[in-house]
Amino acid sequence: MRFKSADKITAFVDNTCYECERSYSSPSHLINHMANIHHIHLNPRPQSDEERPVSKKYEFTYRRLTTYQRVLFGCPSCWFYSYRNLQTLAKHIQNSHLSLIPESEQMPEYDTSLNKNVAEQDVLKMWDEISTNLKKFLGTE
Numbered sequence: 001m002r003f004k005s006a007d008k009i010t011a012f013v014d015n016t017c018y019e020c021e022r023s024y025s026s027p028s029h030l031i032n033h034m035a036n037i038h039h040i041h042l043n044p045r046p047q048s049d050e051e052r053p054v055s056k057k058y059e060f061t062y063r064r065l066t067t068y069q070r071v072l073f074g075c076p077s078c079w080f081y082s083y084r085n086l087q088t089l090a091k092h093i094q095n096s097h098l099s100l101i102p103e104s105e106q107m108p109e110y111d112t113s114l115n116k117n118v119a120e121q122d123v124l125k126m127w128d129e130i131s132t133n134l135k136k137f138l139g140t141e
Protein backbone atom coordinates (compact mmCIF):
# COMPACT_ATOMS: atom_id res chain seq x y z
CA MET A 1 0.00 0.00 0.00
CA ARG A 2 1.37 3.35 -0.98
CA PHE A 3 0.34 6.70 0.38
CA LYS A 4 0.59 9.66 -1.91
CA SER A 5 2.85 11.33 0.63
CA ALA A 6 5.04 8.30 1.27
CA ASP A 7 8.18 10.25 0.51
CA LYS A 8 7.52 12.67 3.35
CA ILE A 9 8.25 12.16 7.01
CA THR A 10 5.13 12.19 9.15
CA ALA A 11 5.55 14.61 11.99
CA PHE A 12 3.54 15.76 14.94
CA VAL A 13 3.95 19.38 15.89
CA ASP A 14 3.82 19.54 19.64
CA ASN A 15 2.99 22.62 21.69
CA THR A 16 5.77 22.39 24.22
CA CYS A 17 6.76 25.03 26.74
CA TYR A 18 10.46 25.71 26.32
CA GLU A 19 10.73 26.74 29.96
CA CYS A 20 9.38 23.64 31.66
CA GLU A 21 8.91 21.18 28.79
CA ARG A 22 5.24 20.60 29.44
CA SER A 23 3.24 20.01 26.33
CA TYR A 24 -0.23 21.30 25.58
CA SER A 25 -3.02 20.20 23.31
CA SER A 26 -3.23 23.50 21.48
CA PRO A 27 -1.12 26.60 20.86
CA SER A 28 -3.61 28.73 22.79
CA HIS A 29 -3.30 26.49 25.84
CA LEU A 30 0.45 26.85 25.61
CA ILE A 31 0.19 30.63 25.27
CA ASN A 32 -2.02 30.77 28.38
CA HIS A 33 0.35 28.54 30.29
CA MET A 34 3.39 30.61 29.37
CA ALA A 35 1.67 33.83 30.36
CA ASN A 36 0.34 32.50 33.66
CA ILE A 37 3.30 30.46 34.80
CA HIS A 38 6.33 32.11 33.23
CA HIS A 39 4.99 35.60 32.51
CA ILE A 40 6.01 35.24 28.89
CA HIS A 41 3.36 36.93 26.81
CA LEU A 42 2.95 35.69 23.26
CA ASN A 43 0.37 36.56 20.67
CA PRO A 44 -1.59 33.83 18.93
CA ARG A 45 -0.82 33.12 15.31
CA PRO A 46 -2.41 35.73 13.08
CA GLN A 47 -3.39 32.87 10.80
CA SER A 48 -4.72 30.70 13.62
CA ASP A 49 -7.77 29.52 11.71
CA GLU A 50 -5.66 28.25 8.86
CA GLU A 51 -3.84 24.99 8.59
CA ARG A 52 -0.09 24.79 8.79
CA PRO A 53 1.37 25.42 5.32
CA VAL A 54 2.40 22.36 3.37
CA SER A 55 5.95 21.31 4.00
CA LYS A 56 8.24 19.73 1.44
CA LYS A 57 9.81 17.59 4.09
CA TYR A 58 7.03 16.72 6.48
CA GLU A 59 3.53 15.41 6.37
CA PHE A 60 1.99 16.92 9.50
CA THR A 61 -0.34 14.91 11.65
CA TYR A 62 -2.62 16.76 14.00
CA ARG A 63 -3.34 14.24 16.68
CA ARG A 64 -1.04 12.56 19.09
CA LEU A 65 -2.84 9.28 18.46
CA THR A 66 -1.89 9.21 14.83
CA THR A 67 1.30 7.35 14.16
CA TYR A 68 4.04 9.71 13.29
CA GLN A 69 7.78 9.43 13.02
CA ARG A 70 8.92 12.68 14.43
CA VAL A 71 7.97 15.24 17.04
CA LEU A 72 8.59 18.87 16.24
CA PHE A 73 8.40 21.71 18.70
CA GLY A 74 6.07 24.26 17.23
CA CYS A 75 6.00 27.97 17.95
CA PRO A 76 2.55 28.97 19.24
CA SER A 77 2.84 32.39 17.57
CA CYS A 78 3.76 31.43 14.02
CA TRP A 79 4.52 28.43 11.84
CA PHE A 80 8.07 28.02 13.01
CA TYR A 81 9.04 24.63 14.37
CA SER A 82 12.24 23.04 15.47
CA TYR A 83 13.26 19.44 15.44
CA ARG A 84 14.35 17.87 18.70
CA ASN A 85 15.68 21.08 20.14
CA LEU A 86 13.70 23.25 22.53
CA GLN A 87 16.62 25.67 22.71
CA THR A 88 16.12 26.54 19.06
CA LEU A 89 12.48 27.21 19.73
CA ALA A 90 13.34 29.34 22.76
CA LYS A 91 15.79 31.37 20.72
CA HIS A 92 13.27 31.81 17.92
CA ILE A 93 10.55 32.99 20.30
CA GLN A 94 12.88 35.39 22.06
CA ASN A 95 14.19 36.85 18.82
CA SER A 96 11.00 36.94 16.78
CA HIS A 97 8.24 37.46 19.29
CA LEU A 98 9.74 38.89 22.46
CA SER A 99 12.25 41.41 21.22
CA LEU A 100 11.54 44.98 22.22
CA ILE A 101 8.85 46.71 20.26
CA PRO A 102 10.16 49.72 18.33
CA GLU A 103 9.25 52.95 20.03
CA SER A 104 6.80 54.09 17.37
CA GLU A 105 4.71 50.97 17.87
CA GLN A 106 4.42 51.28 21.60
CA MET A 107 1.00 51.61 23.13
CA PRO A 108 -0.07 55.18 23.82
CA GLU A 109 -0.18 56.22 27.44
CA TYR A 110 -3.57 55.92 29.04
CA ASP A 111 -4.86 57.88 31.96
CA THR A 112 -5.32 55.03 34.37
CA SER A 113 -7.00 57.21 36.97
CA LEU A 114 -9.99 57.51 34.65
CA ASN A 115 -10.00 53.83 33.96
CA LYS A 116 -12.79 51.52 34.90
CA ASN A 117 -10.11 49.26 36.33
CA VAL A 118 -10.40 51.25 39.53
CA ALA A 119 -13.09 48.84 40.67
CA GLU A 120 -10.70 45.99 39.99
CA GLN A 121 -8.00 47.65 42.09
CA ASP A 122 -10.48 47.98 44.96
CA VAL A 123 -11.17 44.28 44.78
CA LEU A 124 -7.45 43.56 44.85
CA LYS A 125 -7.01 45.80 47.88
CA MET A 126 -9.89 44.07 49.60
CA TRP A 127 -8.40 40.69 48.80
CA ASP A 128 -5.09 41.85 50.25
CA GLU A 129 -6.78 42.79 53.50
CA ILE A 130 -8.65 39.50 53.63
CA SER A 131 -5.52 37.45 53.09
CA THR A 132 -3.58 39.49 55.66
CA ASN A 133 -6.32 38.91 58.20
CA LEU A 134 -6.45 35.26 57.31
CA LYS A 135 -2.71 34.94 57.82
CA LYS A 136 -3.04 36.63 61.20
CA PHE A 137 -5.88 34.31 62.06
CA LEU A 138 -3.89 31.26 61.04
CA GLY A 139 -0.86 32.56 62.88
CA THR A 140 1.38 32.46 59.83
CA GLU A 141 2.28 36.08 60.17
Ligand SMILES: [Zn+2]
Binds near residue numbers: 017021022037038
Ligand atom coordinates in the same frame (compact mmCIF):
# COMPACT_ATOMS: atom_id res chain seq x y z
ZN1 LIG B 1 6.13 26.08 31.19
Ligand SMILES: [Zn+2]
Binds near residue numbers: 075
Ligand atom coordinates in the same frame (compact mmCIF):
# COMPACT_ATOMS: atom_id res chain seq x y z
ZN1 LIG C 1 7.23 31.99 16.04
